[in-house]
Amino acid sequence: MKSVKLGRTGLRISQVVLGSMQLGWLVREDDAMDLLDAAFDAGITTIDTADIYSKWAEESYAGKSEQIIGRWLEERGIRDEVVLATKVRGEISNNPNDVGLSRKHILEAVDGSLDRLRTDWIDIYWSHWPDPDVTQEETLRALTKLVDDGSVHYIGASNHNAAELMESLWVSDKYGLARYDALQPSYSLARRRDFEKYLEPVVKKYNLGVTSYSPLGGGFLTGKYSKEETPDSKRAETTKQRYYKERNFRILDTLEEISEDLDATIPQIALAWVLNRESITAPIIGVNSKEQLEENIEAIELDISDDAIHELNEASDWRELDELAR
Numbered sequence: 001m002k003s004v005k006l007g008r009t010g011l012r013i014s015q016v017v018l019g020s021m022q023l024g025w026l027v028r029e030d031d032a033m034d035l036l037d038a039a040f041d042a043g044i045t046t047i048d049t050a051d052i053y054s055k056w057a058e059e060s061y062a063g064k065s066e067q068i069i070g071r072w073l074e075e076r077g078i079r080d081e082v083v084l085a086t087k088v089r090g091e092i093s094n095n096p097n098d099v100g101l102s103r104k105h106i107l108e109a110v111d112g113s114l115d116r117l118r119t120d121w122i123d124i125y126w127s128h129w130p131d132p133d134v135t136q137e138e139t140l141r142a143l144t145k146l147v148d149d150g151s152v153h154y155i156g157a158s159n160h161n162a163a164e165l166m167e168s169l170w171v172s173d174k175y176g177l178a179r180y181d182a183l184q185p186s187y188s189l190a191r192r193r194d195f196e197k198y199l200e201p202v203v204k205k206y207n208l209g210v211t212s213y214s215p216l217g218g219g220f221l222t223g224k225y226s227k228e229e230t231p232d233s234k235r236a237e238t239t240k241q242r243y244y245k246e247r248n249f250r251i252l253d254t255l256e257e258i259s260e261d262l263d264a265t266i267p268q269i270a271l272a273w274v275l276n277r278e279s280i281t282a283p284i285i286g287v288n289s290k291e292q293l294e295e296n297i298e299a300i301e302l303d304i305s306d307d308a309i310h311e312l313n314e315a316s317d318w319r320e321l322d323e324l325a326r
């Protein structure tokens, strides 16, 4: 697996990042250790987590994913070989200060993440989504302190819109603070518009790295969802709510045709399309088993033709939606 440079920084990450939202939730802790081993052996050296993973699940709690990764890193003794990314912003407890992007919460939350991850530093620390109650200056001053003291090496913005991202760059520039050098948006064949229309011009102009999430639309772009059938997955209801739209089924039909032509699977084609997007530094994949991992990383080697990419671009074109809304 190749390594790729993250935007203007000197940091290199693996060309596919392992997501970890499912560890301790969809994947039991012992299986999670095997899955982390398999990903690392396959060359995935960059891991994405968050302090709130996966607090919404009955079988999990906030911080469980970080704990599993921390245990794995310590037992394997490979912290130096891994690029580790985690996030702050979500609600950790009922304490009114245990949420958001205030100085107080960031400075406390980072200690919690470092403890659970059993490490002295976080390579990329993400603001998980914006906090309208806190000025960007307060947030960026707190994050700059962490960069200065070495507990965080780079900072990134997830789920920010273009105006929020631009404001952050302006505030960092104005006050000489650390700036977000990476963006983490949702991006797939079924979710192109927000990134391509608004965010991509910003990341290109200011040279931000992009590690995009949900490249398979939470499982929708795998071929196991159809109008008639829903797979046996704990994510199925959310995935249906988000992706069951007529145009997304059109995209699935095109994926199916191309997968037959290229003798590859539907998730491999959907991932190969993201991997071929110039502005995407590395997609973050979510896998629940070694089988899914093995299948998905084969997308890296897939020789997807320009014609196939063109067909997928046409099937998922969002400009027609803009025309309709005019």
Ligand SMILES: NC(=O)c1ccc[n+]([C@@H]2O[C@H](COP(=O)([O-])OP(=O)(O)OC[C@H]3O[C@@H](n4cnc5c(N)ncnc54)[C@H](OP(=O)(O)O)[C@@H]3O)[C@@H](O)[C@H]2O)c1
Pocket (backbone or CB within 6 Å): 018, 019, 020, 021, 022, 026, 048, 049, 128, 158, 159, 184, 212, 213, 214, 215, 216, 217, 218, 219, 220, 222, 224, 231, 232, 233, 234, 235, 267, 284, 285, 286, 287, 288, 291, 292, 293, 295, 296
């Ligand atoms: N910043 C954010 O706000 C944010 C939000 C979401 C995710 N993320 C990060 O991004 C990572 C990836 O997101 P995601 O999990 O939504 O990615 P995804 O790749 O769109 O969806 C992954 C899901 O698809 C199914 N799947 C994957 N490979 C498959 C295969 N080969 N065959 C059949 N089913 C397959 C699995 O679910 P089932 O088997 O249960 O169907 C898996 O959990 C997360 O782990 C997390 O680290 C970040």
